[in-house]
Amino acid sequence: MALFDRGKLVRERAVYELTDPAISDLLQGEIVARTIVASTRRDAENEIRMLEKYCSRVMEFDFSTPVPIRNAYRTPETLGRDRLAAAVGVAELYPNRNVLIVDMGTAITIDLVSADATFRGGVITPGLDMRLRALHEYTACLPLCGPSSEKRLLGGTTREAIEAGVMNSVCFEIEGYVERLHREFEDLCVIFTGGDAKFFDKRIKNTIFAKCNPVFVGLNRILEYNVREEKLD
Numbered sequence: 001m002a003l004f005d006r007g008k009l010v011r012e013r014a015v016y017e018l019t020d021p022a023i024s025d026l027l028q029g030e031i032v033a034r035t036i037v038a039s040t041r042r043d044a045e046n047e048i049r050m051l052e053k054y055c056s057r058v059m060e061f062d063f064s065t066p067v068p069i070r071n072a073y074r075t076p077e078t079l080g081r082d083r084l085a086a087a088v089g090v091a092e093l094y095p096n097r098n099v100l101i102v103d104m105g106t107a108i109t110i111d112l113v114s115a116d117a118t119f120r121g122g123v124i125t126p127g128l129d130m131r132l133r134a135l136h137e138y139t140a141c142l143p144l145c146g147p148s149s150e151k152r153l154l155g156g157t158t159r160e161a162i163e164a165g166v167m168n169s170v171c172f173e174i175e176g177y178v179e180r181l182h183r184e185f186e187d188l189c190v191i192f193t194g195g196d197a198k199f200f201d202k203r204i205k206n207t208i209f210a211k212c213n214p215v216f217v218g219l220n221r222i223l224e225y226n227v228r229e230e231k232l233d
Contacts, residue, residue, distance in 0.1 A: 002216040089218030098185040104194035
Protein backbone atom coordinates (compact mmCIF):
# COMPACT_ATOMS: atom_id res chain seq x y z
CA MET A 1 0.00 0.00 0.00
CA ALA A 2 1.17 3.53 -0.70
CA LEU A 3 -0.15 7.04 -0.14
CA PHE A 4 0.69 9.82 -2.62
CA ASP A 5 0.09 13.57 -2.41
CA ARG A 6 0.42 15.54 -5.66
CA GLY A 7 2.68 12.92 -7.16
CA LYS A 8 4.93 12.61 -4.09
CA LEU A 9 5.11 9.39 -2.08
CA VAL A 10 4.06 10.17 1.50
CA ARG A 11 4.30 6.69 3.08
CA GLU A 12 4.04 3.02 2.22
CA ARG A 13 3.25 -0.21 4.04
CA ALA A 14 3.46 -3.94 3.35
CA VAL A 15 0.78 -6.16 4.94
CA TYR A 16 -0.30 -9.78 4.58
CA GLU A 17 -3.98 -8.81 4.47
CA LEU A 18 -5.89 -5.60 3.80
CA THR A 19 -7.71 -4.65 7.00
CA ASP A 20 -9.25 -1.51 8.47
CA PRO A 21 -6.41 -1.07 11.01
CA ALA A 22 -3.82 -1.45 8.21
CA ILE A 23 -5.56 1.17 6.08
CA SER A 24 -5.91 3.54 9.05
CA ASP A 25 -2.20 3.12 9.83
CA LEU A 26 -1.34 4.10 6.25
CA LEU A 27 -3.69 7.09 6.06
CA GLN A 28 -3.12 8.48 9.58
CA GLY A 29 -6.19 10.68 9.26
CA GLU A 30 -5.51 11.89 5.70
CA ILE A 31 -8.53 12.33 3.40
CA VAL A 32 -8.18 10.31 0.21
CA ALA A 33 -9.57 11.61 -3.07
CA ARG A 34 -9.01 8.56 -5.29
CA THR A 35 -7.65 5.04 -4.97
CA ILE A 36 -6.32 2.51 -7.48
CA VAL A 37 -6.17 -1.22 -6.75
CA ALA A 38 -4.09 -3.82 -8.60
CA SER A 39 -4.28 -7.55 -7.96
CA THR A 40 -1.99 -10.10 -9.61
CA ARG A 41 -3.82 -13.18 -8.28
CA ARG A 42 -7.58 -12.61 -8.50
CA ASP A 43 -10.22 -9.93 -8.67
CA ALA A 44 -10.17 -7.39 -5.88
CA GLU A 45 -13.90 -7.11 -5.09
CA ASN A 46 -13.49 -7.53 -1.33
CA GLU A 47 -10.63 -5.04 -1.18
CA ILE A 48 -12.55 -2.52 -3.28
CA ARG A 49 -15.59 -2.75 -0.99
CA MET A 50 -13.36 -2.14 2.02
CA LEU A 51 -11.59 0.82 0.41
CA GLU A 52 -14.90 2.44 -0.60
CA LYS A 53 -15.41 3.20 3.10
CA TYR A 54 -12.42 5.54 2.88
CA CYS A 55 -12.76 6.81 -0.68
CA SER A 56 -15.76 6.91 -3.03
CA ARG A 57 -13.60 6.79 -6.19
CA VAL A 58 -11.88 3.40 -6.34
CA MET A 59 -10.45 2.18 -9.65
CA GLU A 60 -9.42 -1.42 -10.32
CA PHE A 61 -6.39 -1.62 -12.60
CA ASP A 62 -6.66 -4.39 -15.24
CA PHE A 63 -5.49 -5.02 -18.80
CA SER A 64 -8.23 -2.80 -20.25
CA THR A 65 -7.30 0.27 -18.15
CA PRO A 66 -5.81 3.06 -20.29
CA VAL A 67 -2.13 3.72 -19.50
CA PRO A 68 0.16 6.62 -20.53
CA ILE A 69 2.62 4.38 -22.38
CA ARG A 70 2.32 2.09 -25.40
CA ASN A 71 2.01 -1.61 -24.60
CA ALA A 72 3.56 -3.83 -27.28
CA TYR A 73 2.86 -7.07 -25.39
CA ARG A 74 0.95 -9.37 -27.74
CA THR A 75 -1.23 -10.84 -24.99
CA PRO A 76 -2.00 -7.84 -22.74
CA GLU A 77 -4.68 -9.80 -20.87
CA THR A 78 -1.98 -12.16 -19.53
CA LEU A 79 0.55 -9.47 -18.61
CA GLY A 80 1.07 -9.12 -14.85
CA ARG A 81 -0.37 -5.84 -13.69
CA ASP A 82 2.65 -5.25 -11.50
CA ARG A 83 4.92 -5.55 -14.55
CA LEU A 84 2.92 -2.99 -16.54
CA ALA A 85 2.65 -0.64 -13.56
CA ALA A 86 6.42 -0.81 -13.08
CA ALA A 87 6.91 0.00 -16.76
CA VAL A 88 4.72 3.09 -16.39
CA GLY A 89 6.67 3.99 -13.25
CA VAL A 90 10.11 3.89 -14.87
CA ALA A 91 8.83 5.82 -17.88
CA GLU A 92 7.82 8.51 -15.39
CA LEU A 93 11.06 8.35 -13.37
CA TYR A 94 13.45 8.05 -16.35
CA PRO A 95 11.74 9.75 -19.32
CA ASN A 96 13.20 9.44 -22.82
CA ARG A 97 15.55 6.62 -21.78
CA ASN A 98 15.79 2.93 -22.53
CA VAL A 99 15.18 1.22 -19.19
CA LEU A 100 15.57 -2.41 -18.20
CA ILE A 101 13.59 -3.28 -15.06
CA VAL A 102 14.89 -6.19 -12.99
CA ASP A 103 12.26 -7.03 -10.37
CA MET A 104 13.50 -9.63 -7.90
CA GLY A 105 10.57 -11.20 -6.11
CA THR A 106 9.10 -14.71 -6.00
CA ALA A 107 9.88 -14.75 -9.70
CA ILE A 108 12.48 -12.54 -11.34
CA THR A 109 11.13 -10.44 -14.20
CA ILE A 110 13.35 -8.56 -16.63
CA ASP A 111 11.35 -6.06 -18.70
CA LEU A 112 12.30 -3.41 -21.24
CA VAL A 113 10.76 0.04 -21.64
CA SER A 114 12.20 1.85 -24.65
CA ALA A 115 12.91 5.57 -24.87
CA ASP A 116 9.72 6.16 -26.86
CA ALA A 117 7.71 5.04 -23.78
CA THR A 118 6.86 1.59 -25.12
CA PHE A 119 6.72 -1.57 -23.05
CA ARG A 120 8.63 -4.04 -25.23
CA GLY A 121 8.13 -7.20 -23.15
CA GLY A 122 10.55 -9.22 -21.12
CA VAL A 123 11.28 -12.53 -19.42
CA ILE A 124 10.08 -14.38 -16.33
CA THR A 125 12.53 -16.65 -14.54
CA PRO A 126 12.56 -18.38 -11.11
CA GLY A 127 13.44 -16.21 -8.13
CA LEU A 128 16.09 -16.95 -5.49
CA ASP A 129 13.84 -18.80 -3.07
CA MET A 130 12.30 -20.85 -5.88
CA ARG A 131 15.73 -21.93 -7.15
CA LEU A 132 17.00 -22.82 -3.69
CA ARG A 133 13.85 -24.77 -2.81
CA ALA A 134 13.90 -26.65 -6.11
CA LEU A 135 17.41 -27.97 -5.43
CA HIS A 136 16.33 -29.17 -1.98
CA GLU A 137 12.87 -30.54 -2.82
CA TYR A 138 13.72 -32.26 -6.11
CA THR A 139 16.82 -34.06 -4.80
CA ALA A 140 17.34 -36.56 -2.02
CA CYS A 141 20.30 -35.09 -0.15
CA LEU A 142 20.85 -31.42 -0.99
CA PRO A 143 20.18 -29.07 1.96
CA LEU A 144 17.83 -26.10 1.88
CA CYS A 145 20.01 -22.97 1.69
CA GLY A 146 19.29 -19.28 1.74
CA PRO A 147 20.60 -16.31 -0.28
CA SER A 148 24.25 -15.51 0.39
CA SER A 149 26.14 -12.23 0.47
CA GLU A 150 29.45 -14.04 -0.13
CA LYS A 151 30.97 -13.30 -3.55
CA ARG A 152 32.55 -16.65 -4.37
CA LEU A 153 32.77 -18.25 -7.79
CA LEU A 154 33.20 -21.84 -6.55
CA GLY A 155 32.05 -23.50 -3.35
CA GLY A 156 34.25 -25.63 -1.12
CA THR A 157 31.31 -27.37 0.56
CA THR A 158 27.93 -28.57 -0.72
CA ARG A 159 26.18 -25.64 0.94
CA GLU A 160 28.68 -23.17 -0.52
CA ALA A 161 28.32 -24.82 -3.94
CA ILE A 162 24.53 -24.37 -3.86
CA GLU A 163 24.78 -20.77 -2.68
CA ALA A 164 27.42 -19.88 -5.27
CA GLY A 165 25.55 -21.70 -8.01
CA VAL A 166 22.23 -19.97 -7.37
CA MET A 167 23.61 -16.49 -6.71
CA ASN A 168 25.98 -16.59 -9.69
CA SER A 169 23.34 -18.05 -11.99
CA VAL A 170 21.13 -15.05 -11.32
CA CYS A 171 24.03 -12.64 -11.85
CA PHE A 172 25.18 -14.27 -15.09
CA GLU A 173 21.60 -14.43 -16.37
CA ILE A 174 20.97 -10.74 -15.77
CA GLU A 175 24.38 -9.67 -17.06
CA GLY A 176 23.76 -11.68 -20.23
CA TYR A 177 20.49 -9.90 -20.93
CA VAL A 178 22.04 -6.51 -20.16
CA GLU A 179 24.97 -7.17 -22.51
CA ARG A 180 22.77 -8.36 -25.39
CA LEU A 181 20.25 -5.53 -25.04
CA HIS A 182 23.01 -2.90 -24.82
CA ARG A 183 23.87 -3.79 -28.41
CA GLU A 184 20.37 -2.91 -29.57
CA PHE A 185 19.38 -0.09 -27.20
CA GLU A 186 21.82 2.73 -26.53
CA ASP A 187 22.12 4.37 -23.13
CA LEU A 188 20.40 1.42 -21.45
CA CYS A 189 19.53 2.19 -17.84
CA VAL A 190 19.22 -0.89 -15.60
CA ILE A 191 16.92 -0.56 -12.58
CA PHE A 192 16.81 -3.11 -9.74
CA THR A 193 13.77 -3.44 -7.52
CA GLY A 194 12.03 -6.09 -5.42
CA GLY A 195 12.68 -7.77 -2.09
CA ASP A 196 15.76 -9.73 -3.18
CA ALA A 197 17.44 -6.84 -4.98
CA LYS A 198 19.49 -6.10 -1.84
CA PHE A 199 21.55 -9.24 -2.39
CA PHE A 200 22.90 -7.89 -5.69
CA ASP A 201 23.81 -4.28 -4.90
CA LYS A 202 27.55 -5.09 -5.09
CA ARG A 203 27.42 -8.01 -7.50
CA ILE A 204 26.23 -6.39 -10.73
CA LYS A 205 27.92 -3.22 -11.98
CA ASN A 206 26.40 -0.18 -13.68
CA THR A 207 22.93 -0.61 -12.22
CA ILE A 208 20.60 1.67 -10.28
CA PHE A 209 18.76 0.35 -7.25
CA ALA A 210 15.33 1.94 -7.13
CA LYS A 211 14.93 4.28 -4.17
CA CYS A 212 11.16 4.15 -4.58
CA ASN A 213 8.95 1.32 -5.75
CA PRO A 214 8.33 1.82 -9.50
CA VAL A 215 5.07 -0.18 -9.21
CA PHE A 216 3.68 2.39 -6.77
CA VAL A 217 4.91 5.28 -8.93
CA GLY A 218 3.32 3.65 -11.97
CA LEU A 219 -0.02 3.01 -10.29
CA ASN A 220 -0.17 6.63 -9.12
CA ARG A 221 0.67 7.83 -12.64
CA ILE A 222 -2.04 5.56 -14.14
CA LEU A 223 -4.57 6.94 -11.68
CA GLU A 224 -3.61 10.54 -12.52
CA TYR A 225 -3.75 9.76 -16.25
CA ASN A 226 -7.26 8.32 -16.06
CA VAL A 227 -8.53 11.21 -13.93
CA ARG A 228 -7.17 13.63 -16.53
CA GLU A 229 -8.83 11.68 -19.35
CA GLU A 230 -12.16 11.82 -17.48
CA LYS A 231 -11.89 15.60 -17.19
CA LEU A 232 -11.11 15.92 -20.92
CA ASP A 233 -14.19 13.86 -21.77
